[in-house]
Amino acid sequence: MSLMYCPNCKKETNATRRICVKALPYKGLPLKVAQKYDYCDECGEYIFDEELDKENWEKVEQEYQRRTKCDSLRQYLKRH
Numbered sequence: 001m002s003l004m005y006c007p008n009c010k011k012e013t014n015a016t017r018r019i020c021v022k023a024l025p026y027k028g029l030p031l032k033v034a035q036k037y038d039y040c041d042e043c044g045e046y047i048f049d050e051e052l053d054k055e056n057w058e059k060v061e062q063e064y065q066r067r068t069k070c071d072s073l074r075q076y077l078k079r080h
């Protein structure tokens with residue numbers, strides 16, 4: 001739990017961090033990535049956090065790298 005500014009409540013509130021797995025199409029690949037979000041304890045609204053957003057996108061990028069690496073390895077094995 002952490003104190004965050006909620007634009008909905010227009011004040012600092014306690015936020016709960018939740019992890020949910022999201023299906024995100026990224027660069028033409030359907031990816032499933034665990035994303036972290038902060039939710040206001042008082043109104044339940046999602047609170048945007050720049051740091052967390054950056055972290056989430058890094059996760060997506062990592063998953064994309066992992067997937068494409070797997071795919072090219074599979075294609076390599078098929079050819080040889």
Ligand SMILES: [Zn+2]
Binds near residue numbers: 009043045
């Ligand atoms: Zn709120």
